Amino acid sequence: MAERELIRKIRERYHRVDSMLFAGIGDDCALFGNTASNPWMITTDMLVDNVHFNLNWHDPYRLGRKSIAANISDIAAMGGIPKFILLTFCFPPAVKDEWLEQFLGGIGDMCSEYGCAVIGGDTVSGNELSFSVTVVGTSAGVSPVKRSGALAGDIVFVSGCLGSAALGLKLFQAGMSVEELTLFHLAHLDPSPQVKLGRRLAEGKLVSAMQDLSDGIATDLAHICHESGVGAILDENLLPMEENFSEYCNALQLDPTAIQLKGGEEYQLVFTVPADKETSLHGLRKEGFSLYRIGEIQEGQGVRLQRKNGRIEDISYQGYEHT
Amino acid sequence: MAERELIRKIRERYHRVDSMLFAGIGDDCALFGNTASNPWMITTDMLVDNVHFNLNWHDPYRLGRKSIAANISDIAAMGGIPKFILLTFCFPPAVKDEWLEQFLGGIGDMCSEYGCAVIGGDTVSGNELSFSVTVVGTSAGVSPVKRSGALAGDIVFVSGCLGSAALGLKLFQAGMSVEELTLFHLAHLDPSPQVKLGRRLAEGKLVSAMQDLSDGIATDLAHICHESGVGAILDENLLPMEENFSEYCNALQLDPTAIQLKGGEEYQLVFTVPADKETSLHGLRKEGFSLYRIGEIQEGQGVRLQRKNGRIEDISYQGYEHT
Numbered sequence: 001m002a003e004r005e006l007i008r009k010i011r012e013r014y015h016r017v018d019s020m021l022f023a024g025i026g027d028d029c030a031l032f033g034n035t036a037s038n039p040w041m042i043t044t045d046m047l048v049d050n051v052h053f054n055l056n057w058h059d060p061y062r063l064g065r066k067s068i069a070a071n072i073s074d075i076a077a078m079g080g081i082p083k084f085i086l087l088t089f090c091f092p093p094a095v096k097d098e099w100l101e102q103f104l105g106g107i108g109d110m111c112s113e114y115g116c117a118v119i120g121g122d123t124v125s126g127n128e129l130s131f132s133v134t135v136v137g138t139s140a141g142v143s144p145v146k147r148s149g150a151l152a153g154d155i156v157f158v159s160g161c162l163g164s165a166a167l168g169l170k171l172f173q174a175g176m177s178v179e180e181l182t183l184f185h186l187a188h189l190d191p192s193p194q195v196k197l198g199r200r201l202a203e204g205k206l207v208s209a210m211q212d213l214s215d216g217i218a219t220d221l222a223h224i225c226h227e228s229g230v231g232a233i234l235d236e237n238l239l240p241m242e243e244n245f246s247e248y249c250n251a252l253q254l255d256p257t258a259i260q261l262k263g264g265e266e267y268q269l270v271f272t273v274p275a276d277k278e279t280s281l282h283g284l285r286k287e288g289f290s291l292y293r294i295g296e297i298q299e300g301q302g303v304r305l306q307r308k309n310g311r312i313e314d315i316s317y318q319g320y321e322h323t
Numbered sequence: 324m325a326e327r328e329l330i331r332k333i334r335e336r337y338h339r340v341d342s343m344l345f346a347g348i349g350d351d352c353a354l355f356g357n358t359a360s361n362p363w364m365i366t367t368d369m370l371v372d373n374v375h376f377n378l379n380w381h382d383p384y385r386l387g388r389k390s391i392a393a394n395i396s397d398i399a400a401m402g403g404i405p406k407f408i409l410l411t412f413c414f415p416p417a418v419k420d421e422w423l424e425q426f427l428g429g430i431g432d433m434c435s436e437y438g439c440a441v442i443g444g445d446t447v448s449g450n451e452l453s454f455s456v457t458v459v460g461t462s463a464g465v466s467p468v469k470r471s472g473a474l475a476g477d478i479v480f481v482s483g484c485l486g487s488a489a490l491g492l493k494l495f496q497a498g499m500s501v502e503e504l505t506l507f508h509l510a511h512l513d514p515s516p517q518v519k520l521g522r523r524l525a526e527g528k529l530v531s532a533m534q535d536l537s538d539g540i541a542t543d544l545a546h547i548c549h550e551s552g553v554g555a556i557l558d559e560n561l562l563p564m565e566e567n568f569s570e571y572c573n574a575l576q577l578d579p580t581a582i583q584l585k586g587g588e589e590y591q592l593v594f595t596v597p598a599d600k601e602t603s604l605h606g607l608r609k610e611g612f613s614l615y616r617i618g619e620i621q622e623g624q625g626v627r628l629q630r631k632n633g634r635i636e637d638i639s640y641q642g643y644e645h646t
Binding site for chain 2: 015020042043047048052088107108117126130134136
């Protein structure tokens with residue numbers, strides 16, 4: 001059973017009306033609380049050795065950081081503030097105490113940087129290294145930004161260059177030797193969730209829909225389109241890339257645009273802005289936030305890409321899916 | 324690194340003062356919320372194949388039920404009401420869709436019986452079957468019962484017979500053939516968390532400390548003693564056992580008392596009652612709740628057992644520990 005089918009089944013089968021539940025499965029976080037105007041956010045993820053990370057290049061300190069970052073990013077994507085972390089680990093007996101210390105150090109530093117406390121967990125000795133992380137965030141009185149609010153005419157933005165983390169992974173996989181880790185390697189090893197930007201966008205009521213880039217924009221924007229009942233068109237000329245991105249892609253014989261569209265685990269934000277609010281983003285740009293306009297929302301469904309040669313193709317759900 | 328040492332490190336290192344956090348690591352659940360008088364409860368557990376369950380005898384339906392029950396039990400142990408569930412699964416490719424359907428069916432039925440909604444999760448394909456379950460509960464205006472409130476002179480109670488689930492596991496492990504599953508087998512396969520009882524005890528302010536029996540009373544009561552700064556003495560004559568418990572133990576050449584003290588995963592409640600409130604428990608007994616007095620809280624530390632021959636021995640932390 002594919003992951004998407006399984007999640008669909010669970011979502012249909014275990015749906016339940018509850019006066020304290022404001023959003024269940026289907027967005028970056030679920031929303032619950034005593035009042036709908038000030039809900040708590042909660043999200044969980046599992047990371048498994050050789051599926052989500054590779055210990056040949058992922059050092060334990062950065063792996064600890066990334067385990068937390070991936071979940072904090074879901075809170076950022078709704079404009080919330082991450083507060084509490086619960087962790088479950090399964091460690092094979094071969095994992096050394098020193099490795100564990102560094103891994104815990106990474107978790108601790110990430111929690112400190114984002115103001116989170118670890119409030120629960122479980123540890124088990126098994127055969128396969130894996131962790132699950134649950135993060136609870138607060139909306140602190142600001143309405144969470146859902147995936148479902150995009151309207152035709154809204155403008156699509158991303159908060160950073162596309163494909164950097166995906167290229168970093170490809171560089172590791174190809175065993176390409178470098179004198180020091182490039183920003184692409186680091187984007188894969190140690191991503192930064194966009195909590196401050198997500199919060200500012202939510203507080204300012206500047207965005208109609210938002211989510212984080214965990215599976216590649218071709219898939220993540222398709223989720224926004226599906227939940228909002230709209231379509232989107234992106235302009236290949238506008239997809240932002242870091243300096244030297246094309247050169248590294250060419251060296252690996254990779255299509256730069258494909259990596260930008262399909263690359264997972266970027267943990268940037270993709271969001272839609274009503275056209276009359278676009279000028280309100282200037283203030284954020286002045287403060288140093290990167291905001292790239294890459295396309296717009298249209299009537300219809302699915303995500304399409306206008307190529308540099310003018311051809312338009314459907315790219316919905318072509319992003320990365322962990323098998 | 325042993326589980327207890329790892330948890331101690333995490334507890335010390337990631338402790339953080341937060342105005343929305345009322346209890347972190349160290350009790351059945353963590354407590355958070357906007358007001359201390361009405362906190363949310365949250366707890367998480369991980370279950371790994373061949374560590375926490377054995378697919379040779381654990382059918383997928385009951386395994387789904389038990390995955391949820393184990394966590395709901397932590398909410399029961401603080402007197403809360405379980406509300407929301409988040410699940411992460413790691414499935415090997417060999418797991419068949421039919422198995423998965425039955426497993427999800429067990430999860431769904433357990434959630435329905437206890438009024439819970441599944442609000443989030445993640446699925447991954449890996450080599451080892453494992454799940455993590457996070458449960459959020461509400462205190463709904465009733466102060467959560469902590470482990471730390473026991474005082475010398477309080478009476479120690481348990482909510483059901485001891486060792487039944489542990490004996491069931493031993494029966495499976497011994498491959499003892501039976502015409503049909505005994506209540507011991509079922510206590511292991513499909514335990515019932517004591518949500519109603521926990522809630523009634525908390526609402527009536529009848530208990531000074533409480534926790535669920537997940538690692539055996541020798542360990543679980545030791546946690547209460549440690550957190551409360553007291554000791555406890557149990558009377559071997561008072562440890563409740565199901566009919567035929569001794570006979571089955573004898574057939575397997577097991578010491579019945581050892582199984583009662585050390586057996587994990589019972590998911591009954593152990594709680595302490597101030598002596599002047601003991602008569603208030605009559606009402607609960609009349610309603611059909613089983614409440615067994617097994618000992619009392621004393622000055623000092625640790626858990627001791629008075630044997631039938633009058634000898635007293637220290638049994639602190641002699642319960643089951645998953646390696």
